[in-house]
Amino acid sequence: MLEFWVRHRKYSLLLLVLLASLSLLAFHRTRPGEGLWLAEGVAAVTAPVQAVFAQMHRAAAGLWTGYLEWKALRADAERLRAEVTALRLRQLRQAELEAENRRLRALLAMRERLPTRTLGADVVAREWNGFTRGLTINRGRSDGVERLAPVIVTRGVVGRVADLRRTSAVIQLVTDPASSVGAVVSRSRVQGLAEGVAGGGLRLRLPAHEEGVAVGDAVSTSGMGGLFPKGVPLGRVTRIHPSTGLFRIADLEPAVDLATVEEVLVLPRGASGDFSTAFPDS
Amino acid sequence: MRLPLYFLAISGGTLAQSTVVPVLGVGGVVPDLPVILVVLLALRRGPEAGCLSGFALGLAQDAVVGGPLGLQALSKALIGFAAGQLPRWCLVSNPLVPISAAVLATLTDGVVRFAVLQLFQYPAAFTELFGGVILPQAGYNAVLVGLALTLPGVRART
Numbered sequence: 205m206l207e208f209w210v211r212h213r214k215y216s217l218l219l220l221v222l223l224a225s226l227s228l229l230a231f232h233r234t235r236p237g238e239g240l241w242l243a244e245g246v247a248a249v250t251a252p253v254q255a256v257f258a259q260m261h262r263a264a265a266g267l268w269t270g271y272l273e274w275k276a277l278r279a280d281a282e283r284l285r286a287e288v289t290a291l292r293l294r295q296l297r298q299a300e301l302e303a304e305n306r307r308l309r310a311l312l313a314m315r316e317r318l319p320t321r322t323l324g325a326d327v328v329a330r331e332w333n334g335f336t337r338g339l340t341i342n343r344g345r346s347d348g349v350e351r352l353a354p355v356i357v358t359r360g361v362v363g364r365v366a367d368l369r370r371t372s373a374v375i376q377l378v379t380d381p382a383s384s385v386g387a388v389v390s391r392s393r394v395q396g397l398a399e400g401v402a403g404g405g406l407r408l409r410l411p412a413h414e415e416g417v418a419v420g421d422a423v424s425t426s427g428m429g430g431l432f433p434k435g436v437p438l439g440r441v442t443r444i445h446p447s448t449g450l451f452r453i454a455d456l457e458p459a460v461d462l463a464t465v466e467e468v469l470v471l472p473r474g475a476s477g478d479f480s481t482a483f484p485d486s
Numbered sequence: 487m488r489l490p491l492y493f494l495a496i497s498g499g500t501l502a503q504s505t506v507v508p509v510l511g512v513g514g515v516v517p518d519l520p521v522i523l524v525v526l527l528a529l530r531r532g533p534e535a536g537c538l539s540g541f542a543l544g545l546a547q548d549a550v551v552g553g554p555l556g557l558q559a560l561s562k563a564l565i566g567f568a569a570g571q572l573p574r575w576c577l578v579s580n581p582l583v584p585i586s587a588a589v590l591a592t593l594t595d596g597v598v599r600f601a602v603l604q605l606f607q608y609p610a611a612f613t614e615l616f617g618g619v620i621l622p623q624a625g626y627n628a629v630l631v632g633l634a635l636t637l638p639g640v641r642a643r644t
Binding site for chain 2: 213214217218221222224225226227228229231232233245261265
């Protein structure tokens with residue numbers, strides 16, 4: 205008998221195990237609630253370990269939740285940063301448009317005050333080195349622009365058209381070292397020449413004996429020479445040099461900030477008349 | 487020599503099933519780690535080891551989870567024995583064998599448990615249980631066995 209069981213060991217084992225399981229089940233079915241000592245014994249061993257695992261799980265879950273929250277916050281921060289950048293850009297664009305609007309309104313208002321026809325133009329390029337100082341505008345021969353035509357803005361003289369192309373024109377600025385404009389000191393009516401300086405400034409050359417100039421005096425075009433009309437502001441006297449030989453030199457601060465000019469008015473070549481009423485602030 | 491290892495596998499598998507495995511649930515489906523352990527042990531050690539380890543793992547699960555004692559002991563002892571017979575007919579070094587064995591074992595385990603639970607007026611419908619729990623669990627177990635086979639040593643042992 206024993207030999208039979210040993211020979212069929214695995215089936216014997218299976219039978220034994222099945223019998224044990226079925227006995228447990230039968231016991232559980234016939235007497236529910238009893239025989240839980242095994243479960244209690246196993247639970248006594250496993251419960252503390254389960255508690256540790258549960259704690260570890262909670263800690264891991266907490267870490268994971270924290271990580272997810274941090275990730276969400278970071279995404280929020282990045283989104284908000286992008287929004288702030290976009291808003292700043294929009295604000296800058298708006299401010300730029302407002303400034304342009306103001307400039308154009310002022311230009312339009314002045315255009316209406318001028319006693320001659322004018323042509324508005326945008327500055328599209330700048331030639332800004334120590335040797336030459338010029339601007340390129342988007343109006344040219346096809347727009348009726350003429351060579352040597354004066355170019356002004358609301359604050360005063362910009363320069364004159366030096367080079368003419370079909371759809372564009374190069375303006376020689378009043379601060380160009382080769383530029384020379386007939387000028388008059390508004391207070392004393394003393395006349396001289398406003399010349400560009402190699403460094404980018406403007407100076408007034410007067411006869412040596414002239415005393416009618418002082419720091420702070422406004423200087424405007426005299427209308428002499430026929431290139432610029434009379435009464436367009438050129439600048440203000442900032443310094444007067446002692447007279448040397450035939451001339452007395454006064455430094456001028458240009459009336460127009462030529463580095464920031466964006467829109468200009470082109471006058472007809474040889475425009476004449478007194479423009480001083482169109483520049484009441486100067 | 488192997489007894490402590492069996493003990494470790496059984497206690498570790500039981501604890502893992504009640505602590506770590508629930509976290510691995512995907513869409514409400516959790517794997518049955520003891521089934522995987524029983525199948526892998528049985529494929530390597532034969533029907534006797536499979537049967538005994540299945541009985542022990544099942545009994546431990548019964549004790550931990552609650553419910554009729556002997557229920558999982560019976561089902562897992564059966565699948566352990568059956569899986570242990572496979573090396574006689576199949577080349578277990580082929581990864582498809584342990585994966586298929588895990589699927590079949592999970593299905594058998596589920597069906598046997600359901601059948602026995604009928605003695606205890608278990609209320610759930612079989613189709614609902616099979617489609618919603620047993621079948622997805624079999625798939626999950628197959629995936630885990632596939633992953634386990636990529637671990638160094640596991641494939642060589644099966």
